[in-house]
Amino acid sequence: MSVRIETFKYDDAIVRKFAAATVLWGIVGMLVGVIVALELVVPEANLGQFWLTFGRLRPLHTNAVIFAFAGNALFAAVYYSSQRLLKARMFSDALSSLHFWGWQLIIVSAAVTLPLGFTTGKEYAELEWPIDLAIAVVWVVFAVNFFGTLWRRRERHLYVAIWFYIASIVTVAVLHIFNSLEVPAGPFKSYSVYAGAQDAFMQWWYGHNAVAFFLTTPFLGLMYYFLPKAADRPVFSYRLSILHFWAIVFLYIWAGPHHLHYTATPEWAATLGMLFSLMLWMPSWGGMVNGLLTLRGAWNKVAQDPVLKFFVAGVTFYGLSTFEGPLLSIKSVNALSHYTDWTIAHVHGGALGWNGLMIAGMLYWLGPRLFQTKAMWSKKLMTIHFWTALVGLLLYVVSMWVAGVTQGLMWRQFDESGRLANPDFVETVQQLRVMYFVRLGGGIVFLGSMVLLAVNFVMTWLRRPAEYAEPVYEAPALEKVAPEPTPVKGGLWQRIAAARWHRRWEALPVTFTVLTTVAVVVASLFEIIPTFLIKSNIPTIASVHPYTPLELYGRDVYLREGCYNCHSQMVRPIRSETERYGEYSKAGEFVFDHPFQWGSRRIGPDLHRVGGKYNHLWHVTHMENPRVVPGSIMPAYPWMLEDPIDFAAIPARVRAMARIGVPYGDAVDHAEALAREQADGIAREIVDQGGPEGLGDKDIVALIAYLQRLGTDIKNAPTPASPPRLQAAAPEGAAGADRKEL
Amino acid sequence: MSKAPEDQIIRGHDADGIEEYDNPLPRWWTALFLVTVAFSAFYFIYMHMGGGGRSVVAEYAAEEAEARAARPPAEPVVADEATLGAAYADPARTTAGKAIYASRCVSCHGAQGQGGVGPNLTDDSWINTGGTLQGMFDTIRDGVPAKGMIAWGAGERPTLNRDEIVAVTAYVATLYGTQPPGAKDPQGKKTPKVSWK
Numbered sequence: 001m002s003v004r005i006e007t008f009k010y011d012d013a014i015v016r017k018f019a020a021a022t023v024l025w026g027i028v029g030m031l032v033g034v035i036v037a038l039e040l041v042v043p044e045a046n047l048g049q050f051w052l053t054f055g056r057l058r059p060l061h062t063n064a065v066i067f068a069f070a071g072n073a074l075f076a077a078v079y080y081s082s083q084r085l086l087k088a089r090m091f092s093d094a095l096s097s098l099h100f101w102g103w104q105l106i107i108v109s110a111a112v113t114l115p116l117g118f119t120t121g122k123e124y125a126e127l128e129w130p131i132d133l134a135i136a137v138v139w140v141v142f143a144v145n146f147f148g149t150l151w152r153r154r155e156r157h158l159y160v161a162i163w164f165y166i167a168s169i170v171t172v173a174v175l176h177i178f179n180s181l182e183v184p185a186g187p188f189k190s191y192s193v194y195a196g197a198q199d200a201f202m203q204w205w206y207g208h209n210a211v212a213f214f215l216t217t218p219f220l221g222l223m224y225y226f227l228p229k230a231a232d233r234p235v236f237s238y239r240l241s242i243l244h245f246w247a248i249v250f251l252y253i254w255a256g257p258h259h260l261h262y263t264a265t266p267e268w269a270a271t272l273g274m275l276f277s278l279m280l281w282m283p284s285w286g287g288m289v290n291g292l293l294t295l296r297g298a299w300n301k302v303a304q305d306p307v308l309k310f311f312v313a314g315v316t317f318y319g320l321s322t323f324e325g326p327l328l329s330i331k332s333v334n335a336l337s338h339y340t341d342w343t344i345a346h347v348h349g350g351a352l353g354w355n356g357l358m359i360a361g362m363l364y365w366l367g368p369r370l371f372q373t374k375a376m377w378s379k380k381l382m383t384i385h386f387w388t389a390l391v392g393l394l395l396y397v398v399s400m401w402v403a404g405v406t407q408g409l410m411w412r413q414f415d416e417s418g419r420l421a422n423p424d425f426v427e428t429v430q431q432l433r434v435m436y437f438v439r440l441g442g443g444i445v446f447l448g449s450m451v452l453l454a455v456n457f458v459m460t461w462l463r464r465p466a467e468y469a470e471p472v473y474e475a476p477a478l479e480k481v482a483p484e485p486t487p488v489k490g491g492l493w494q495r496i497a498a499a500r501w502h503r504r505w506e507a508l509p510v511t512f513t514v515l516t517t518v519a520v521v522v523a524s525l526f527e528i529i530p531t532f533l534i535k536s537n538i539p540t541i542a543s544v545h546p547y548t549p550l551e552l553y554g555r556d557v558y559l560r561e562g563c564y565n566c567h568s569q570m571v572r573p574i575r576s577e578t579e580r581y582g583e584y585s586k587a588g589e590f591v592f593d594h595p596f597q598w599g600s601r602r603i604g605p606d607l608h609r610v611g612g613k614y615n616h617l618w619h620v621t622h623m624e625n626p627r628v629v630p631g632s633i634m635p636a637y638p639w640m641l642e643d644p645i646d647f648a649a650i651p652a653r654v655r656a657m658a659r660i661g662v663p664y665g666d667a668v669d670h671a672e673a674l675a676r677e678q679a680d681g682i683a684r685e686i687v688d689q690g691g692p693e694g695l696g697d698k699d700i701v702a703l704i705a706y707l708q709r710l711g712t713d714i715k716n717a718p719t720p721a722s723p724p725r726l727q728a729a730a731p732e733g734a735a736g737a738d739r740k741e742l
Numbered sequence: 743m744s745k746a747p748e749d750q751i752i753r754g755h756d757a758d759g760i761e762e763y764d765n766p767l768p769r770w771w772t773a774l775f776l777v778t779v780a781f782s783a784f785y786f787i788y789m790h791m792g793g794g795g796r797s798v799v800a801e802y803a804a805e806e807a808e809a810r811a812a813r814p815p816a817e818p819v820v821a822d823e824a825t826l827g828a829a830y831a832d833p834a835r836t837t838a839g840k841a842i843y844a845s846r847c848v849s850c851h852g853a854q855g856q857g858g859v860g861p862n863l864t865d866d867s868w869i870n871t872g873g874t875l876q877g878m879f880d881t882i883r884d885g886v887p888a889k890g891m892i893a894w895g896a897g898e899r900p901t902l903n904r905d906e907i908v909a910v911t912a913y914v915a916t917l918y919g920t921q922p923p924g925a926k927d928p929q930g931k932k933t934p935k936v937s938w939k
Contacts, residue, residue, distance in 0.1 A: 224760075225760070229760065234763050235763065236763055236765055238755065238762040239764070239766060240768075240771075241762070267798055267799075271790060272786070275781075278781065278782060282774050285771065289768060289771060418814075423901070497766075573799050575809060615889065615890025622849070690926075
């Protein structure tokens with residue numbers, strides 16, 4: 001059998017582009033993070049500009065760090081390592097280029113549209129439908145380019161890094177498409193096709209697995225390539241790679257509902273979310289063990305090589321985060337931690353500690369190879385970066401742990417007379433101010449460490465040769481038939497344990513991809529099908545009606561301003577919550593909420609039962625200047641009293657809602673007139689209460705219409721003859737808690 | 743950690759120069775993984791397949807019932823003019839009232855009682871109270887729901903108890919005639935002479 005030797009070159013130009021974009025967007029994303037951290041201690045820091053307010057910049061920060069910083073980094077890792085692991089140039093230079101520029105265009109459009117208030121209102125999936133479509137297209141381009149390279153490979157077996165890349169590419173596509181199903185109501189306006197509890201389920205199926213398949217699995221692939229390369233050591237255990245890979249792929253998908261403990265999500269789903277999170281602890285640690293034990297015998301190198309320092313710290317933070325994750329997913333722990341800064345500590349430990357440090361290590365290892373210099377410009381600066389980043393990270397994470405636990409305990413504390421010890425929400429916010437300053441400091445230090453990286457990166461780039469050399473590699477073409485793996489001697493168990501059967505799969509990319517997809521999709525369907533098909537999950541409440549056209553518009557104002565970034569709409573069945581906010585929230589109350597707005601953090605109080613709590617004028621005064629509540633850190637929204645309601649846009653929105661099944665009936669044809677009539681009524685009431693004239697066509701009136709409606713339908717429930725299903729939803733003793741707080 | 747691994751390199755595994763050891767799974771790792779799986783199976787059956795675990799909502803209902811039973815019977819929220827007059831004259835009570843006012847009342851009546859969403863509390867015009875301490879006490883307790891004033895002392899679980907409402911009434915009375923800057927125009931019926939002593 002004659003072996004044909006082929007020659008090829010690697011495309012490093014595309015890796016240089018992705019690496020540069022990583023550095024740039026990392027700094028931008030973290031700078032926005034520092035700005036929003038500043039706004040929490042100095043609310044006036046938004047300079048009175050609508051596009052600089054916390055609610056609009058926070059999604060920009062999360063999207064930039066996840067999809068721009070970590071995204072470009074994972075593409076750099078995939079493009080650099082896959083070519084070498086497969087002994088093939090990327091499938092198509094044109095697709096590579098399209099992928100790079102398409103992705104940057106998406107990032108820029110996010111950076112423009114989010115501050116302008118174009119948002120779907122779903123966390124980490126805020127981008128509006130045209131950008132969602134673009135993401136899908138660019139992701140497919142990436143997938144074709146990647147799988148094309150697999151097809152043209154000259155290496156028979158796929159290395160573990162490639163397995164992780166395959167799982168990531170397939171799953172992110174599935175998550176993005178199914179969570180983003182939305183019906184357009186204008187050029188940059190759409191509504192999620194899912195509502196309430198189902199939307200919440202889909203959102204956190206997506207949100208949790210974006211963490212899994214965007215921030216974890218590609219970075220495990222990155223680790224499996226760059227860490228052994230930098231340490232020049234064999235990977236600790238092939239068998240561990242196999243087991244923890246398949247466990248992660250199958251188990252992660254189930255864990256999403258742990259973001260929805262104590263909410264109106266069906267409890268079986270929340271339990272599954274908790275249990276699969278616990279079961280994920282060891283599979284996740286499999287990655288940490290394989291990373292750290294690969295360095296056995298190379299610890300002297302770690303002392304000298306900053307690249308390995310970053311990898312060791314990064315993998316250690318991965319271990320920390322994947323221990324903290326299961327811990328936070330335990331229901332009783334979550335009762336304390338949810339809605340507090342503990343969650344913020346957790347995600348930053350992951351994003352800065354795991355992703356941030358791994359990315360820095362990778363870039364420093366890649367730098368001299370991409371720019372064809374002897375070494376990075378300054379090794380000393382790399383070491384300084386490492387220690388600065390670590391200090392910033394610890395300041396950040398520790399301050400947020402303290403803040404989270406402090407606030408969680410304050411919310412639930414009762415005094416000896418059985419009343420809440422801290423009945424005013426703002427007291428618990430004031431208590432955190434010192435920690436918020438420490439967090440701001442930690443963020444600034446970490447951002448500073450990124451600037452050191454940028455300086456080193458640019459200085460190395462300046463020392464590049466006049467023209468990059470493009471070495472030519474040689475490898476035999478892939479033979480048609482895969483060679484049989486070496487047989488293992490011994491009984492059945494020995495043969496299974498030695499995992500040679502898996503070696504066969506590694507030579508069959510199509511089979512491998514199909515198996516991965518099946519694992520992910522089957523695991524998803526186990527939860528999705530019952531969530532959508534079992535009626536008793538969401539007991540109907542007869543008195544819950546769709547929002548009026550004006551309330552719907554007001555709800556869009558709520559989304560546009562990003563109120564959900566600080567306010568939840570979900571009173572949990574926990575005594576300290578019903579004491580503070582009123583009756584706990586029921587799934588049936590949210591059936592017309594496209595999208596759901598349950599939130600994930602209470603920087604301000606829950607709003608689900610705010611309807612009717614204050615008069616209209618209070619809301620007007622409070623929006624204009626939230627400091628009427630002394631100590632409040634909420635931004636002021638004076639423009640809401642000036643910006644006109646776009647009445648002409650309302651009919652299209654009502655029609656879009658009707659199209660996804662909201663029973664608007666005749667209202668579809670009179671949406672605008674109905675909205676005007678309700679707005680006039682509210683404006684008159686504001687004047688009656690001693691407020692200003694002329695608000696009848698201003699955004700504030702629409703927002704007030706929505707806020708006054710929130711959580712009130714359930715009070716109109718016909719108690720004596722309620723259907724049996726409704727009674728099942730509201731067990732004895734649960735109802736009747738009146739609003740207790742101011 | 744399991745017994746010292748053999749560190750056997752697997753022949754034929756060479757991914758861009760990266761080799762792999764054939765080390766077994768660490769025993770502690772396998773054991774902990776199996777423990778989490780076993781626990782999960784047990785817990786799911788316990789919670790959702792007739793194992794007797796109480797749902798979050800049932801747990802809440804039980805706690806709520808227990809708290810209700812343990813609660814001392816609500817004292818009636820009433821006070822007469824004499825009690826209120828004595829509190830008005832007692833600096834300790836007005837200081838206590840000031841603290842409550844600062845957290846509960848300022849967002850509508852202003853930091854110095856000058857008014858805002860709610861009426862000015864420093865002038866001699868009164869909408870609901872008739873200018874008496876008793877009237878103020880009753881208004882704070884029952885609120886003016888039609889106008890957005892919260893009923894602080896009504897219902898099964900009042901937000902403020904009797905003593906707190908007495909204190910805040912006494913403090914509000916001290917604001918009379920203070921003429922703060924930015925005061926809201928008088929509203930309601932003018933009561934020329936107010937005497938609380």
